[in-house]
Amino acid sequence: MRNISKWLIGLSLLAIFLVACSKDNSQNENKNNDEANQEANTSEPVAGGEISMPIAADPTFNTWHPNAYAESNIVNRIIFTGLTKPGKDLTPAPALAEKWEASEDGLTWTFHLRENVKWHDGEPFTAEDVVFTFNNLVLDGSMGANGASNYKSLKEVTMVDEHTVEFHLERPWAALPAYLAFNSEIMPKHKLGEGDPWNNTDFNKKNPMGTGPYKIESFLPGQSVILVKNEDFYEGVPNLDKVTYKIVPDANTQIAQAFSKELDYFVLEDMSALKRIESSKDLEVTSADITRYFWIALNHEDERFKDVRVSQAITHAIDRQAIIDSVMQGYGTIAHGPITPDQEVYYTDEVEQYPYDVEKAKQLLAEAGWEDTNGDGIVEKDGKPFTITFDIAIQGDLERIAQLVQQYLIEAGIDVKLNVLEWNAMIQKDIIERDYEMLLNWWSYPTDPDVYAQYSSENAGTGNNIPGYKDPKLDELLSKGQATSDQEERAAIYREVQEYMSETLPYIYLWYPKELQLRNSKLKGLPDMYYGATLHYIHEWYLEN
Amino acid sequence: MTQFIAKRLFQSIILIFIVTVITFFIMNLAPGGPSSMMRMDATAEERAAIAEQLGLNEPVIIRYKDWLFSALSGDLGISLSSGQPVIERIQERFPYTFQLTAVTLIVSTVLGILLGVLSAIRRNKWQDHLINFGSVAGLSIPSFWMAIMFILLFSVELQWLPSSGVGDASFADKFKSMLMPVVILSASTLPTIVRFTRSSMLEVINQNYVRTARAKGAKEKKVIYYHALKNALIPVVSIIGVLIPRLLGGAVIVETVFGWPGMGRLIVEASQGRDYNLVMGVTVFVTILVIISNFVVDIIYSKLDPRMKAY
Numbered sequence: 065m066r067n068i069s070k071w072l073i074g075l076s077l078l079a080i081f082l083v084a085c086s087k088d089n090s091q092n093e094n095k096n097n098d099e100a101n102q103e104a105n106t107s108e109p110v111a112g113g114e115i116s117m118p119i120a121a122d123p124t125f126n127t128w129h130p131n132a133y134a135e136s137n138i139v140n141r142i143i144f145t146g147l148t149k150p151g152k153d154l155t156p157a158p159a160l161a162e163k164w165e166a167s168e169d170g171l172t173w174t175f176h177l178r179e180n181v182k183w184h185d186g187e188p189f190t191a192e193d194v195v196f197t198f199n200n201l202v203l204d205g206s207m208g209a210n211g212a213s214n215y216k217s218l219k220e221v222t223m224v225d226e227h228t229v230e231f232h233l234e235r236p237w238a239a240l241p242a243y244l245a246f247n248s249e250i251m252p253k254h255k256l257g258e259g260d261p262w263n264n265t266d267f268n269k270k271n272p273m274g275t276g277p278y279k280i281e282s283f284l285p286g287q288s289v290i291l292v293k294n295e296d297f298y299e300g301v302p303n304l305d306k307v308t309y310k311i312v313p314d315a316n317t318q319i320a321q322a323f324s325k326e327l328d329y330f331v332l333e334d335m336s337a338l339k340r341i342e343s344s345k346d347l348e349v350t351s352a353d354i355t356r357y358f359w360i361a362l363n364h365e366d367e368r369f370k371d372v373r374v375s376q377a378i379t380h381a382i383d384r385q386a387i388i389d390s391v392m393q394g395y396g397t398i399a400h401g402p403i404t405p406d407q408e409v410y411y412t413d414e415v416e417q418y419p420y421d422v423e424k425a426k427q428l429l430a431e432a433g434w435e436d437t438n439g440d441g442i443v444e445k446d447g448k449p450f451t452i453t454f455d456i457a458i459q460g461d462l463e464r465i466a467q468l469v470q471q472y473l474i475e476a477g478i479d480v481k482l483n484v485l486e487w488n489a490m491i492q493k494d495i496i497e498r499d500y501e502m503l504l505n506w507w508s509y510p511t512d513p514d515v516y517a518q519y520s521s522e523n524a525g526t527g528n529n530i531p532g533y534k535d536p537k538l539d540e541l542l543s544k545g546q547a548t549s550d551q552e553e554r555a556a557i558y559r560e561v562q563e564y565m566s567e568t569l570p571y572i573y574l575w576y577p578k579e580l581q582l583r584n585s586k587l588k589g590l591p592d593m594y595y596g597a598t599l600h601y602i603h604e605w606y607l608e609n
Numbered sequence: 610m611t612q613f614i615a616k617r618l619f620q621s622i623i624l625i626f627i628v629t630v631i632t633f634f635i636m637n638l639a640p641g642g643p644s645s646m647m648r649m650d651a652t653a654e655e656r657a658a659i660a661e662q663l664g665l666n667e668p669v670i671i672r673y674k675d676w677l678f679s680a681l682s683g684d685l686g687i688s689l690s691s692g693q694p695v696i697e698r699i700q701e702r703f704p705y706t707f708q709l710t711a712v713t714l715i716v717s718t719v720l721g722i723l724l725g726v727l728s729a730i731r732r733n734k735w736q737d738h739l740i741n742f743g744s745v746a747g748l749s750i751p752s753f754w755m756a757i758m759f760i761l762l763f764s765v766e767l768q769w770l771p772s773s774g775v776g777d778a779s780f781a782d783k784f785k786s787m788l789m790p791v792v793i794l795s796a797s798t799l800p801t802i803v804r805f806t807r808s809s810m811l812e813v814i815n816q817n818y819v820r821t822a823r824a825k826g827a828k829e830k831k832v833i834y835y836h837a838l839k840n841a842l843i844p845v846v847s848i849i850g851v852l853i854p855r856l857l858g859g860a861v862i863v864e865t866v867f868g869w870p871g872m873g874r875l876i877v878e879a880s881q882g883r884d885y886n887l888v889m890g891v892t893v894f895v896t897i898l899v900i901i902s903n904f905v906v907d908i909i910y911s912k913l914d915p916r917m918k919a920y
Contacts, residue, residue: 121878124691130647130659131690131882208658213651262662265692285701286870287774312773312868313877316757321772323765488641488883495649496656505649517650527650 109589113607114306115328118318122285122311125272127249128201128209129262137247139289139309141599144249144274147175147194148241149600152591154406154511156241159600160189160250160275160298170236170547177227181298183252184279191223196253198231201261213528214243214517217546236547238554242512245600250275277302277603287311293603302603303589319582322347328584331595333460335393341582348585351578353406354594356508357399360469360572361531363501364524368450369531375569377428379418381476386420387468388575391461395580399573401562402507402515409551410513410558415566425476436477443477451479454502457490465574466504495527503530506577513558516542519570533570617907621900625893632892633676636885637669643689643883663689676889685893686886690879695890698875703894705775706864706871710856713791717799718849722842724799725806730833732811740807744800752793752859756866759789773868790867794859798852805848809841843914850906854899 119135126132127140148164151157161175181189198221202212217237222230231240255273256264267273272280275298278291289309293302310327312318319337321327323344332338332349341347360378362369369375388396397405398417405411426443429435434443434450442449452473456466463484470480480502485493494500507518521539523529541564545557566573579594589605590598598605643663647656660666667675679686685695728740764772769785776786813819814837822836823829861873868874872891879887 121882122691130655130662205654206658206661208647208655208662210647210651212655216652263687263692269691269693284870285698286705286874287868310773310868311870313874314866314868317760317772317866317868320757320760320765324760324768324772326764326772486641488881489639490641491647491649492641496653526652527648528652530649 107588107608109303109604109606110609111301111303111305111606113304114308115304115584115587115605115607116308116310116326118312118321118327118330119289119309120311120313122269123289123309124268125280126251126256126261126268127247128197128207128211128251129268130208130210132210138596138599139291140247140249140272140274141276141596142278142291142307142602143272143276143280144251145276146244146248146250147177148245150242150245150511150593150597152593152601154593154597156245159245160194161244164241166236166238166240166549170238170549171233173231173233173240174224175229175231177229178298179227181275182296183254183275184273184294186296187252187254189250189252189275190226191229192226193250193253194229195221195223196257197250200257201251207262211247214246214248216517235543237514238546238549239510239512239514242510242514246510278307281306297603299603303606304602307602322582322584325584328587329595330582332580332582335395335580338393338580346585348583350581350583350592351395352581352592352594353404354508354577354579355404355406355511356506356579357402357404357576358465358504358506358574359399360574361503361505362572363498363503364532364534364570365498366501371432372568373428373432374434375572376418377425377432377476378473378478379569379572380421380428381425381478382469382472382572382574383420384574387465391464391468392575392577395578396575399575401565401573402518402571403513403558403562404511404576407511407513410555412559412562415563417566422476429477434477441474441477442479449479450477451481452502453483453500454480454504455483455485455490455494455500456504457485457487459487462504469504495530498525498532505530513554513561514542514546515561516546519565531570535568535570538564538568538570613911617904621897621904624900625896628896629677629680629889629893630673633673633885633889634669636880636883636888637672639883641883643885676886680889680893685890688879688884688887688890690882690884690887695886698887699872699890699894702870702872702875705869706857706860706873709787709790709794709860709864709869709871710853712787713794713798713856714849714852716791717795717802717852720795721799721802722806722838722845725803725845726810726833726838726841728803728807729810729814740803744803747796747800750796752797753862753866755796756789756793756863759793760866763789775869790863790869794856794863797859798856801848801852802845805845806841809844810837813837813841843910846906846910846913850903853902857895857899 117138119138121133121135123136123139124132125136125140125143127137127144132140145159147159147161148156149159160178160181162178164173164175166173175194177191177194183189198215198218201207202209202215203218203220217234219232219234222232224230233240252273255267262268270283277294277297277299279294281290281292283289288311291307291309293305295301312321312327315334318327318330319334319341322341325346332341338349341349362375364370384398388394388398400413400415400417403411429443433445436443438444444450454466454470456462466482470482473480494503509515517523517528519529519533519538520542521534521536524534525532538561541557541561545554545561548554548557581595586608587605588608591601642665643659647659664672676686687693688695688698691698724740728737731737760772763770770789771786774786776782814833819832819837822832827836857873860871861877863869864871864873865877872895876888876891879891
C-alpha cells in the first residue's frame with residue numbers, strides 16, 4: 065500500500081511538472097506565433113493553394129431560404145455578395161454598392177451599384193437583381209424568408225437605372241447599410257425569377273450562382289462543398305485556388321482534424337482542448353471581438369419581474385466574472401447593456417454596474433417585499449416562496465452556465481429549478497408560446513448600436529423582444545437613434561440608451577464573449593475580425609510557403 | 610414455402626404500418642416543428658408563412674392519412690429541408706451505409722467465426738481467455754469514445770488514416786477512409802458472432818457424430834472445419850439477422866463522428882431539422898431493409914436446417 069502511495073505521489077508530481085512545462089511552452093509558442101503572425105501579415109501574399117473549413121450540416125445555397133441556417137451563411141458569404149460588407153473598422157464598407165446616401169428625411173436611401181460585375185455564369189449583375197431580391201424574396205410576407213424580420217422598416221426597393229436603386233423606408237433607419245452587410249446577399253433574378261424560388265433545388269442545393277469570390281465546383285451531400293476561385297471577382301482574383309467546406313458535425317472530430325491538418329480554420333466552440341491546441345506549432349488560436357452578448361430574459365408578463373429591484377437583485381447575485389473565468393476561460397468581459405465594446409464609438413461602461421454582492425441582492429429583494437420569514441433559506445412574499453423555473457436549450461455552454469447561475473441565485477434566496485430543453489422544443493415553448501419564466505441565451509447582430517428590434521414595445525413578446533419589455537421612454541430613445549445618421553449625435557443617444565438600460569434592466573446582462581478562432585499557422589492575410597466578417601475578405605487570404 | 614412467404618409478407622405489412630404510425634405521431638407531436646428551426650428572432654408571421662408553405666396547418670391525423678396514401682402510391686414526399694424528393698435523398702446516402710454495413714458484416718462474420726472456433730477448440734487456454742477479454746471490451750467500450758480515441762491515434766498522432774469522409778476515387782483511399790468506421794462498427798457485432806460460434810461449436814464437438822468421425826480416423830482439422838463447423842454455423846446464421854438492425858443503429862453514431870455521409874447521419878439531420886417527410890421516408894426504408902434481411906436469413910436458415918421448414 066505504501067509503495068502504491070509513493071508511486072501515486074510521484075506520478076502526480078510528474079504530471080504537475082509536465083503541465084507546468086507545457087504551459088510555459090504554450091505561452092512561448094503563442095508569443096512566437098504572434099510575432100510570426102505579425103511578420104507574415106506584412107509579407108507579400110502568395111497565389112495558389114487550398115484550404116478546408118468545417119460546417120456542421122448540408123448547406124442551402126440561398127441566404128433567404130427558410131432552411132438556410134448558420135452553416136449555410138458561412139458558405140453563402142463567399143459564393144454571393146451583398147450591397148455592403150463589414151469594413152475592417154467594422155463600419156459598413158462598399159461591396160456591390162460603391163456608395164450610398166440617405167435623403168434628408170432619412171426615408172429614402174440611394175445605392176449606386178458597381179458596374180461590370182458579373183454573375184458566375186457571365187451574366188451581368190444589375191439593379192434588377194437587387195429589386196428582385198428585396199421585393200420578391202424578402203418583403204413578400206408569404207415567403208417567410210429567413211431574416212426578413214430585420215427589414216420590417218423597409219417598404220419597397222425601386223430601380224432608378226441599371227446601376228442605381230432606392231430603398232424606401234417606413235421610418236428613418238440609420239442602420240440600413242449595416243444590416244445590408246449582415247446575411248443579406250443579393251440573388252440572381254435570371255436564375256430564381258421563374259417559379260417558386262424556395263423549390264428551385266437545382267439552384268438552392270446544387271448549382272448556386274453568385275457574384276462572390278468563389279464559385280461552386282461540386283457539392284457532395286453529407287461530405288463537402290468544393291469551391292474554386294472566381295477569376296472575374298470584382299475585388300480582384302482571390303489568392304487561394306480552392307476552398308473546401310467539409311461537413312463535419314462532431315466538434316471533437318473538427319479539432320482532431322485541425323491537428324491532422326485536414327481543417328485549416330474555424331471557430332473553437334469547445335474550449336477544453338485549448339491548452340493542447342496552444343502547444344501545437346502548426347496551429348494558432350486568436351481571439352476577436354464580436355457583436356454578441358449573453359443574457360438572461362425574465363418574462364415581464366410575470367408580475368414578480370415587473371419590479372426592477374428584482375432584476376437588479378438577480379444581477380448582483382450572479383458572480384459573472386467567476387463564470388467568465390471558469391466556463392469561458394477568461395475570454396469575455398462583463399456586460400452592462402446591449403452595445404458591445406467592439407463598437408468603440410458607441411460603447412460606454414460609465415453606467416450603473418452590478419458587482420457580485422449577495423448581501424446587496426438580498427437587501428434589494430427585501431425592499432421589493434421578498435424576505436425569508438421561515439428560515440428555509442428561500443425568500444417569500446405573501447407566503448409564497450420565490451421559485452423560478454429556468455429554461456435552457458441544449459446548446460454550447462448554456463447548460464453549464466445555467467447550473468452556476470442556479471447556485472448563485474439559491475445563495476441569494478431564490479429557488480431556481482432548471483428545465484433543460486432541446487433547442488426546437490425551447491423555441492416552441494418559450495419563444496412561440498411564450499410559456500416561460502426565465503431563459504438564458506445570447507444575441508448576435510450587425511455591428512451597429514441599433515437594437516430597436518430587441519427592445520421596442522412594438523416587438524414585445526415576439527421572437528425579437530423576448531422579455532416582453534415595454535417602456536415608452538426607451539422606445540423614444542431607440543427611435544431617435546434610428547432616425548439619426550450623424551455619428552456624434554448617435555453616439556450621444558446610444559450612451560443615454562446604455563445608461564437607461566443599465567438602470568431599468570430589460571434583460572439581465574451577463575457578458576460580451578470573445579470569439580476564439582483556430583487557424584493553421586500558415587494561413588495569412590486575414591483581417592483582425594470575427595470569423596464571419598473575415599470571410600468577406602477571403603480573396604485576400606493566402607497560404608504562406 | 611409459399612405459405613411461409615405469404616405469412617411473412619402479411620406480418621411485414623402490419624409491422625411497417627405500425628412503425629409508420631408510431632414514427633409519424635411521435636415526430637409530429639414532439640415539441641417544435643420546422644418553423645422552430647428558424648432564427649430565434651423570426652416573427653410569428655414568418656413562422657406562420659413557413660407552416661402554411663409546408664402544409665403543416667392541417668391536423669396530424671389528416672397529414673398522416675395524406676402521407677400514407679401518397680406513400681402507398683410510391684411517393685414519399687418532398688424533403689422539407691432541401692426541397693428534393695425524399696427518395697432522391699435516400700438514394701444519395703444509402704450506397705454509403707450499404708458499403709459500410711456490408712463490409713462490416715463480412716469482416717465480422719468471417720473473423721467472428723474463425724475466432725469463435727479458435728476459442729472453442731482452445732477452451733480455457735490463453736487464446737480463449739484473450740478472445741473473451743477482447744469480446745467483452747468490444748461490447749462495453751462506447752463506440753463514440755473509441756472513435757475519438759482512434760482518430761486521435763491514427764489520424765492526429767500517426768497521421769495514417771483520414772478522420773472523416775469517404776475518400777476519393779482510388780481504392781487505396783477508399784480503403785483507408787473505411788478502415789476506422791468498419792473496425793468500430795465491427796467491435797459491437799464481432800463479439801456476438803464469436804460467442805455464438807464458440808458455444809455452438811462446444812455443443813457440437815461433444816456430439817456423437819463428431820466422436821464417430823474422430824473414431825473413424827478423420828484428421829482433427831477435417832473433423833472441426835468440415836463435420837463440426839457445418840452444423841455449428843446454423844444458429845450463427847440466425848444471429849446475423851439480429852445484427853443487421855444493430856449495425857444500422859450503430860451507424861448513426863459512427864457516421865456522425867467520422868463524417869460518413871450515410872443514412873445514419875441523414876436520420877440525425879432529418880430529426881434535428883424536424884424534416885417530417887424525410888424521417889418517415891428513412892424509417893420506412895430502413896424497416897423494409899431490416900424485414901428483407903431477416904427474411905433472407907430465415908430462408909437460408911430453413912435451407913441449412915430442414916427442421917425449420919415446419920415453421
